[in-house]
Each structure stands twice: as C-alpha cells, then as structure tokens.
Amino acid sequence: MATQSRLNRQTPSLLELLQLRLLPEGSASALRYLALLMILVLAAISLFPLYWALITSFKHPSEVATIPPSFVLTRPVLKNYIDLMTGSGVANSPVLRWFWNSVFTGAAFTLGVVFLASLAGYSFARKQFPGRDKLFWLIISTMLVPAWSTLIASYVLTLKLGMHDTYWALLLPGLASPFALFLFRQFAVTLPDELFQAARIDGAHELQLWWLITLPLSRPVLATLAIFTFTYHWNDFLWPLLVLNKPQIYTMPVGVSIIMFQLKGTGPAYGIGMSAAILMSVLPIVAFILMQKQMIQGITIGSLKG
Known part of the structure; x- marks a missing residue:
C-alpha cells in the first residue's frame, strides 16, 4: 500500500x-x-439543436418538413411567431398570458426556495442543536427518492386542499428543496467564524447575522440557486399538466403542447413549436449570461476553500 x-x-x-x-x-x-x-x-453537438430550432422558427410552414432538410435559412419569415402569439388556427390559446404565468410562478417559486434554503442552510451551518447533523443528512437523503414516486401523493394532497387550477398548486409543492438546502449550507460553513463572533459581541441577533452577514457574502451561491431553481420551474411540464385544467392559467410548456396537439404534428406545428422553444429559451439564457460569474463562483467556491 x-x-x-x-x-x-x-x-x-x-x-x-x-x-x-x-x-x-x-x-x-x-x-x-x-x-x-x-x-x-x-x-x-450541443449547439446544433438550438441552431436548428432557431432557423426552423423563421421558416415558412411549407418549408419546415421538406426532404431533404435545409440547414441554411434563405427566406426568414415571422409567420410562426405571429401564429404563436395570435393563436392562428388554434382556439383559446393566450400565449402571452401563458408566458406571464411562467414568469410569475417561476420568479415566486425561486424567491421562496432561496428564502427557505438560506434560512435553513444558515441554521444547519451556524447553529448548534441536538441531532443537527443527523437531521441534515436525513433531509439530504430524500434526494435519493425519485420525484415520480411521490407524484400521486402530491396530486391527491393538492386536490384535497383545493389548490388545483390555482397558482398555489405550482408554488407550494417543492418549496422545501433538499438540494438548495445542501448547496447553501455547504457554502455557509466556509464563511469566517470571526465575522459572526464580532457581530455577536456587538449585540447582533441571529436574524441580523443571517441578513447582514450571511446573505451579502452568499451572492454567488444565491445566484446559482436562483438560476437552477428558475430553470427547473420554467421547464417543468408534467406537474403543471396534472394540476391545471384552465387554459388561462397554463404555463408555457403546457400551453405549447396543447397547441401542437391540436395541430396534429403538421408543418405549422413544427414551426410554432420551434418558435415557442426559442421564446422559452431566451429568458434562461439571458439570466445565465448576466449571472454566470456568480454562478460559477457558487459552484466552485466550496471546493476551493476546502
């Protein structure tokens, strides 16, 4: 050895x-x-699907399904985007409302997850109480449980509470995220103890330590959590499909799938679907570009500090 x-x-x-x-x-x-x-x-290889979706979204519906396919955009048109926004040929499809629903619920869900994870992560990192480590690892172990195995229970619970066809059905389930707790706690334990000791000597209580010291120093991990959480909620399809039945409250993934189902996989369906994919990709891409530095720091700083 x-x-x-x-x-x-x-x-x-x-x-x-x-x-x-x-x-x-x-x-x-x-x-x-x-x-x-x-x-x-x-x-x-990674960028080709995005490129294909982009050029297809600007093709005329008659050119979308041509054989052999064209990989170069020669005559860009906005018909697919216009049809997507106006619901041309598809009844009851308020796309702008669906986009707003996704933005609102995604932002609210992200704020809730980050708020709870930062409070719980600070407590597990800085507070001493009986069974702290055991409770922490018990919570983290729930990440091993597949999400689909609790789907029926979550559906029945939200149904009994009368949350179906409301924003609450999209917001409350999943607010307590073990992954977010783990990521924030691992970052919080790397913060210098001297800062907290000095603040306690000056008379700061726990909420002040969390608000005035922990959160300002945790911007990298907060940005990471925000992007991960928002992207997850933004792309979620199965859960909104189960709990939402009113078209006015659909999110973008559900609404666009309904449009494509009604168009029965025709040429317009592919063009509208690609334009919807591009529209849905813009916000996460912009958020990542604006916060990529903080996101990379949040992922790596724990390992760099040991």
Whole structure:
C-alpha cells in the first residue's frame, strides 16, 4: 500500500507532462490541438439543436418538413411567431398570458426556495442543536427518492386542499428543496467564524447575522440557486399538466403542447413549436449570461476553500 502511494505521488499527470515538456514538443502541441478539436466538436453537438430550432422558427410552414432538410435559412419569415402569439388556427390559446404565468410562478417559486434554503442552510451551518447533523443528512437523503414516486401523493394532497387550477398548486409543492438546502449550507460553513463572533459581541441577533452577514457574502451561491431553481420551474411540464385544467392559467410548456396537439404534428406545428422553444429559451439564457460569474463562483467556491 505504501509502495503504491509513493508510485502515485511520483507518477506525473498528463498536464504535468505537457507543462514540464517531458513529451516531445510536437506531441504536446498535437495533444493540445486534439483537446481543442474535441471541445469544438462537443460544442457543435450541443449547439446544433438550438441552431436548428432557431432557423426552423423563421421558416415558412411549407418549408419546415421538406426532404431533404435545409440547414441554411434563405427566406426568414415571422409567420410562426405571429401564429404563436395570435393563436392562428388554434382556439383559446393566450400565449402571452401563458408566458406571464411562467414568469410569475417561476420568479415566486425561486424567491421562496432561496428564502427557505438560506434560512435553513444558515441554521444547519451556524447553529448548534441536538441531532443537527443527523437531521441534515436525513433531509439530504430524500434526494435519493425519485420525484415520480411521490407524484400521486402530491396530486391527491393538492386536490384535497383545493389548490388545483390555482397558482398555489405550482408554488407550494417543492418549496422545501433538499438540494438548495445542501448547496447553501455547504457554502455557509466556509464563511469566517470571526465575522459572526464580532457581530455577536456587538449585540447582533441571529436574524441580523443571517441578513447582514450571511446573505451579502452568499451572492454567488444565491445566484446559482436562483438560476437552477428558475430553470427547473420554467421547464417543468408534467406537474403543471396534472394540476391545471384552465387554459388561462397554463404555463408555457403546457400551453405549447396543447397547441401542437391540436395541430396534429403538421408543418405549422413544427414551426410554432420551434418558435415557442426559442421564446422559452431566451429568458434562461439571458439570466445565465448576466449571472454566470456568480454562478460559477457558487459552484466552485466550496471546493476551493476546502
């Protein structure tokens, strides 16, 4: 075992080989170019569906299902977006209302999750009480339970409480997020104890410690939680489909699926579906661009501080 440990310490990694130039100059350059090529290929594979959705959304419905397909947009039109917004050919489809429903419920759900996770995470990180660690890991262990296994119970509970066809059915289930609690708690334990001790000496109580010290220093993890939570709720389809029956309260994923079902998979359905996908992608992409620095810090800072 000791010999193996010494061998592991003495064996340089590929990165060290490249940095120390133990490999021939040509081989090191070839490996770097190969790594760059692999990254470009993976990026192209990841971005192609978005590119295809974008050009399809600007195609005329008669061009959407042509064989062979065209990968270059030659005559961009706005017909798909106009049909999506006006519900052309589809009855009772208030798309702008669906968009507002998704924005409102997504923002409210995100605020609720971040608020509860920050309070609970601060308590588990900074407060001492009997059974703290056991309770924390008990809560975290619920992440092992598949979400679909509690779907029927959640449906029956919201039905009994009269929350179907209301915003409450979209907001209350899922507010207590074990993942959000775990992420915030892991960040909070890295904050310096000296700050909290000095604040307590000055007479600060726990809510002040949470509000004035913990939250301002936790902007990276708060941004990470906000983006993850909002994106999850924004893309959620199954749960809103189960608890919502009124078209006026549909979210975008449910509403667009109803439109495509009524159009029966025709050419207009693909164009409208792609335009809806682009419309739904804009807000999460903009949020990520604006908060990507804080998000990356929130994910990595715990490991960097140990």
